[in-house]
């Protein structure tokens with residue numbers, strides 16, 4: 001519980017209406033996309049850096065936990081009050097401060113929604129590379145803190161590759177500015193990138209300077225359908241080996257194809273067991289050339305149906321199949337758990353086979369969506385969180401999956417972070433020395449461990 005006297009001080013900082021303690025208000029912040037419930041003691045919504053700093057000074061002095069929060073869409077359990085204390089949504093800090101076209105960067109507050117930034121950049125012929133599927137709601141602060149990415153990470157990179165500088169408030173309330181607007185920067189330790197994947201444990205991001213890039217002149221989307229999953233995986237490897245870098249190369253397996261068949265007009269031919277969505281963008285002549293090469297490779301690997309969109313509307317129809325997935329799970333299961341195993345891209349066929357084997361071993365309903373060109377797999381486990389016995393099998397599946405992923409030289413996460421979801425597996429990926437180093441960094445920024453405690457970095461858990 002937070003003492004009343006402290007709540008009064010917080011109200012004097014942000015205004016009475018911006019400190020929430022009613023049960024119904026707290027319940028609204030008790031969940032994120034991982035669906036484990038942690039009700040905070042209070043929710044405090046600052047409007048500017050000075051308020052964030054003042055709140056942190058009090059919290060640090062009183063040793064009250066603070067969980068920074070964007071839109072709460074993360075899938076790993078990292079924006080809930082796992083150890084009590086207050087949740088601090090940055091949603092009131094949602095201004096785009098500057099679009100600096102000549103220097104190819106934008107300066108934004110952390111609560112700016114990704115899609116709003118994209119929309120604001122469009123009239124300038126510019127875009128922001130990271131495109132998580134949650135972009136209509138998720139925020140730049142949350143994206144950076146989890147190093148979020150999307151289909152076009154294959155060509156343009158994740159949030160990390162677009163981060164140039166930050167304004168951050170440390171746990172003791174000190175405001176620091178790190179990085180710069182320059183596209184090159186070789187001065188000193190690379191502090192801004194420490195915050196990519198820090199999951200809100202090192203400081204509160206109050207401003208971000210991000211790289212922006214020109215909108216491609218042309219783009220074409222290709223849909224290739226296969227009767228054999230191995231052929232689809234081989235197509236991916238061949239495209240990469242041929243030196244082509246599509247702007248997206250996503251794969252769906254048969255379970256997901258069957259789920260979305262007919263949904264919103266999506267249709268796959270009979271016998272479809274794998275679907276590849278491949279997008280290429282850039283100069284029109286390059287795009288034309290790449291489309292030809294990609295189609296040849298798809299044919300060489302026995303695609304049973306290939307469609308190349310000729311118009312933006314046809315592009316959209318192909319993307320609809322891919323985007324339909326989020327909407328169909330609620331029709332077929334109570335709980336969907338989205339894993340995030342990532343392997344070196346040449347190991348894609350091996351990890352796909354492993355997932356199918358583990359699905360049968362643990363008798364679970366699992367569909368696979370993959371950002372295939374990045375070796376980033378999202379096995380979607382369709383389950384029911386209230387079924388304890390089944391949830392044990394889900395846990396066993398995840399443990400086996402990540403063990404095999406790491407054996408292939410992979411990582412526990414490509415874009416969703418560790419959070420509570422994979423905290424128990426961290427020592428499988430990191431040595432004790434590496435974990436100790438991370439804890440020492442954490443201690444330097446936040447000696448009282450008030451910033452989002454209860455995550456993978458805590459020694460005590």
Ligand SMILES: Cc1cc2nc3c(=O)[nH]c(=O)nc-3n(C[C@H](O)[C@H](O)[C@H](O)COP(=O)(O)OP(=O)(O)OC[C@H]3O[C@@H](n4cnc5c(N)ncnc54)[C@H](O)[C@@H]3O)c2cc1C
Nearest residue numbers: 070071072073074132133134139141142145149199200205
């Ligand atoms: C339908 C759906 C689709 C998704 N698709 C993708 C996808 O394609 N790719 C992908 O990468 N992810 C995806 N996600 C996961 C999620 O949207 C991303 O992880 C996103 O980056 C979270 O942003 P958020 O604003 O919701 O942050 P939150 O979930 O609120 O917070 C995420 C983390 O950031 C920290 N944080 C937030 N703001 C700050 C700040 N200002 N300073 C310091 N720390 C902060 C929080 O403490 C927490 O640790 C998806 C989620 C859903 C529900």
